[in-house]
Amino acid sequence: MRTAIVGSGAMGQLFGARLSMAGTEVVFLDTNPGTLEALNSRGVTLHTDLGVERTPAKAARASELEGEFGLFIVFTKGFHTQAAVDSVSHLIGAESIGLTLQNGLGNAEVLQQAFGAERTLLGMTDFPADMEEPGIISSNSRGKVRLGSMSQNSPAEEIAQLLDTAGLHATVDQDIRVPIWEKVTFNAALNTLSAVTGMTVGQIGHDPHARNLVRSVVDECTAVAQHEGIGVSRERIERSLANAFAHHTHHKTSMLLDREAGRLTEVDTIGGAVVRLGRKAGIDAPVLSTLCELVRAITAPPAGN
Known part of the structure; x- marks a missing residue:
């Protein structure tokens, strides 16, 4: 599933790296030139209790890309959610899925306008992620992801399996x-x-x-x-x-x-x-x-x- 990480801060880099290491095609989206340059040139290095792991990365501004993505995982600050979703609107297809793992309230409602209720997922994670500099992330392997949906007919189980396979310990909650x-x-x-x-x-x-x-x-x-x-x-x-x-x-x-x-x-x-x-x-x-x-x-x- 072609996956876009929307907002490539510490948490976005952690999740994108884990998915990439598991074989998912990942593109990191951001507006910071320094972040884009660092990810494209050095990839992502994770420092965890499992040791040091590295993966190449592809990063770009959303405006530079074409074609549909299957999954968008949004990690921007809450006050940037609307602008972030607007920036990827040309990459959203009829079957695209939007997932917010952001802090706070109200983000899922923004995603629902772009993806529809059945293809909007929301959740939380307690994985820590500290960025020494772009592309160098400290975390651990003991966190988890809990996700759910705003509709009974949703791809929550499919996305939980994708994240779980990447070592992100994801489960689906009946009341997220x-x-x-x-x-x-x-x-x-x-x-x-x-x-x-x-x-x-x-x-x-x-x-x-x-x-x-x-x-x-x-x-x-x-x-x-x-x-x-x-x-x-x-x-x-x-x-x-x-x-x-x-x-x-x-x-x-x-x-x-x-x-x-x-x-x-x-x-x-x-x-x-x-x-x-x-x-x-x-x-x-x-x-x-x-x-x-x-x-x-x-x-x-x-x-x-």
């Missing part, structure tokens, strides 16, 4: 909203708090005041999820947080890295999306709302710019 919301809750707590405070995951875990804020955000997110009819597990969320506090002590969240680099953050598609849904349902989320406003305040361009 549950793991997505559990990850959104996890990210809403850690990403917003780390972006505001500058704290690593381990520092948050060791600080009782920060842990209290995390618990409050989890309370607020689970209340909104339950109102939406999504049976998230507080126990699973807390287990994921405890694992992160214990094993990812020096990790900086993506939102903190974006803040430090002066980039836009995904606050509006992660914590902000939960706050908006809560307001529509009459559910207040004061802690998460405040953290989101603080992220916006400290990442906004200086006044007058």
Whole structure:
């Protein structure tokens, strides 16, 4: 299946490399000239507990390509989803499948407009991916992918098998909203708090005041999820947080890295999306709302710019 990785950051490079090593024809799509040059010249090198693995890569701007792709896996930031899908519209055929493994909420609805409900898949992954430089990725082999669809008649099983064969440990969930919301809750707590405070995951875990804020955000997110009819597990969320506090002590969240680099953050598609849904349902989320406003305040361009 000719596969396009839409957004070739750390996670896109990890997934594209794994699929390529398993024999799938993969093209990495991106707009960053440095990323494209690095991938085309050096390929992707993965550093994991399995050792060092390398694969050649083909990378391009979407506008440079022709012909249909069978599968599009979208890894862009949420605020780029619409533009990313628009950029590949000429490569989408009647049988093409769109899969979002992005953080946050609302991405699948964008893909559905281009691919249709039956050929839109959504999911989550807990594979870590850190990029030393374009084409050099650190990860491990213990992550997993959980995916599902917005329709009963979907190719979810086929795509899960493709990913699983590539060592990406994919399974199909009957209600994919549950793991997505559990990850959104996890990210809403850690990403917003780390972006505001500058704290690593381990520092948050060791600080009782920060842990209290995390618990409050989890309370607020689970209340909104339950109102939406999504049976998230507080126990699973807390287990994921405890694992992160214990094993990812020096990790900086993506939102903190974006803040430090002066980039836009995904606050509006992660914590902000939960706050908006809560307001529509009459559910207040004061802690998460405040953290989101603080992220916006400290990442906004200086006044007058």
